[in-house]
Amino acid sequence: MFTGIIKEIGRVHELSRAGNLYKLAIQSKDIFKSVNIGDSVSVNGACLTVKEKKGDILSFDVVDETIRKTNLKTLKTKNLVNLEDSLKAGVPFSGHFVLGHIDCVGEIKDARRIGDDIAMDIAIPEEFIDLIVEKGSIAIDGISLTIGRIRENRFNVYLIPHTLEATTLGLQRRGDGLNIEFDIIGKYIARSSGLEKDDKITEEFLKAKGF
Structure with missing residues (x-):
């Protein structure tokens, strides 16, 4: 973990x-x-x-x-x-639960600077897009990040200066592949709630299922 x-x-x-x-x-x-x-x-x-x-x-x-x-x-x-x-008992917890089991490799489609930050657009295989939700957590090359906007089979994340300095994401370029692990909580919700093929995990979906 x-x-x-x-x-x-x-x-x-x-x-x-x-x-x-x-x-x-x-x-x-x-x-x-x-x-x-x-x-x-x-x-x-x-x-x-x-x-x-x-x-x-x-x-x-x-x-x-x-x-x-x-x-x-x-x-x-x-x-x-x-x-x-790995996570050890008694150590303060930050980020989110990451198992280290990669679900797919995403591809960088765009990376543009906005002030000191970088907005990075990442494409993933369409069969996985239902497992993400805006403002939800995702692990990208092992880094806990927050999902921004979702469009078709793409989503974006915003990389602050600390993330760019403390990880390898600042070195990545368009076309590079990134290891993607979707939030385990989202995967459990999708499985236990009977997510249909055309459904997506949204705030409305979660409310309808009692979350």
Whole structure:
């Protein structure tokens, strides 16, 4: 379990095939100190298990499905990634509940500056658009963000200066793929409330279902 509050930007040391798995090695400073072998770490939003610690390098085994369903497959040596260690008891909670299970990869369609902020438009596969609601939470490359406007199969988010400095989103460009995890609460509501194919989770929908 994670919160979507990025603790550190790591640097890819290696991504290589290792038998039936991939080996992903990431250079880290702060997260390296806080985790042990067997602990979970969110890497661009994908939950991975620490296999090895050596020097300042964290190593993970990554299965084919995770590579296929996420943007980890595009990583190259020296690329930067968002890192977060798992939620611990007694630590103040910010962000929202993030499981580290990527639902799809979204594509940046536009990123425009508005003052010191950036408004980013992201397209997702149409079958997932019913799982988002304006002003709801979403995890993008592991970052807890608030959904702005929704239009067809697109939505936008606003990135404040701190987010741009503390995460990799300020480095992303039009056409880049972003790991998307929809809010688990929204997914439970859709399942338990019998969301039909053409329905969407809106404020009116939630009120009608007693939320």
